[in-house]
Amino acid sequence: MIRTDSLQITTDILSLIAGIDEFKGAWRALGTLAPDRLSALRRVATIESIGSSTRIEGSKLSDREVEHLLSNLQIKSFETRDEQEVAGYAQVMELVFMSWQDISLTENHIRQLHRDLLTYSDKDDWHRGNYKTTSNSVAAFDEHGKQLGVVFETATPFDTPRLMAELVAWFSEERETGRLHPLLLIGIWVVVFLEIHPFQDGNGRLSRVLTTLLLLQAGYAYVPYSSLESVIEQNKEAYYLALRQTQGSIRSDAPNWQPWLVFFLRALSQQARRLERKVEREKLVLAKLPDLALQIVEFTREHGRITMAEAIRLTGGNRNTLKQHFRTLVEQGHLVQQGGGRGTWYELR
Known part of the structure; x- marks a missing residue:
């Protein structure tokens, strides 16, 4: 029983x-x-x-x-x-x-x-x-x-x-x-x-x-x-x-x-x-995100947030290039920018 x-x-x-x-x-x-x-x-x-x-x-x-x-x-x-x-x-x-x-x-x-x-x-x-x-x-x-x-x-x-x-x-x-x-x-x-x-x-x-x-x-x-x-x-x-x-x-x-x-x-x-x-990664791939942008979004999903310094360490990318990726990701609705200046960080929308 x-x-x-x-x-x-x-x-x-x-x-x-x-x-x-x-x-x-x-x-x-x-x-x-x-x-x-x-x-x-x-x-x-x-x-x-x-x-x-x-x-x-x-x-x-x-x-x-x-x-x-x-x-x-x-x-x-x-x-x-x-x-x-x-x-x-x-x-x-x-x-x-x-x-x-x-x-x-x-x-x-x-x-x-x-x-x-x-x-x-x-x-x-x-x-x-x-x-x-x-x-x-x-x-x-x-x-x-x-x-x-x-x-x-x-x-x-x-x-x-x-x-x-x-x-x-x-x-x-x-x-x-x-x-x-x-x-x-x-x-x-x-x-x-x-x-x-x-x-x-x-x-x-x-x-x-x-x-x-x-x-x-x-x-x-x-x-x-x-x-x-x-x-x-x-x-x-x-x-x-x-x-x-x-x-x-x-x-x-x-x-x-x-x-x-x-x-x-x-x-x-x-x-x-x-x-x-x-599944979310598949959708990002289908959205034809560049590899650097994809890495940024995946890191953010895993850790809840991301800063420019973390993105540089993660990808090895150039700061100006990464700035453009962050700007595009915000414009496309993938990320939301929080804070300002050196205290800027990003999270998922």
């Missing part, structure tokens, strides 16, 4: 949800780029997601190597385990992006996605698509793929089928009643799934695929264009810590959902902010 009566909705959680939902609502306007640019954004995000998600589990392939591998997926033959895992992840990601409306969250579909995830992994032939038959545990890896140690002891093989049936039924009921905000519901589902760790291998990768699936089904249509997996990889220590802090209490009378939900929502918030910056 999954208990959420001890869940405290703090101002931090409320603020994160509000920000993510604000971006969700704004995406319709932000996502009006040309189809080819949206397609390019999605391809970059997909490469980042595949690379990051497999590296979290110990793979050593860089994003560039992942990109090269994806361009040759039609060969259907991969020599190393890392390549096999990347190919499987790519195939499942594409399936989710294309068919998310038709993939209901059932045990059968979860097992099918696991089977597809490991479809090229020769070593996993014996267990793919089936719940675990021997005990497993969550291990952490460093950037070189070396195991750092056990993070968490998981459910027993005997308990796994019952716990998975309970988890799927709980999610279906909660989604129907709408008692929990969709982001909280998805966050709790994911952390319980990882606490059960139902498959012999591939649980971490599958959890991130399922997160994307559930976010798409909840209306977060921008998800394919920004990599959540990349955010998690860059915050891997915090990821494992949040998992450990919450998972140790899940089977108690008062689970501590807070550590994981705060991490999860912050990761989603960072994912949205990254995409917002990318």
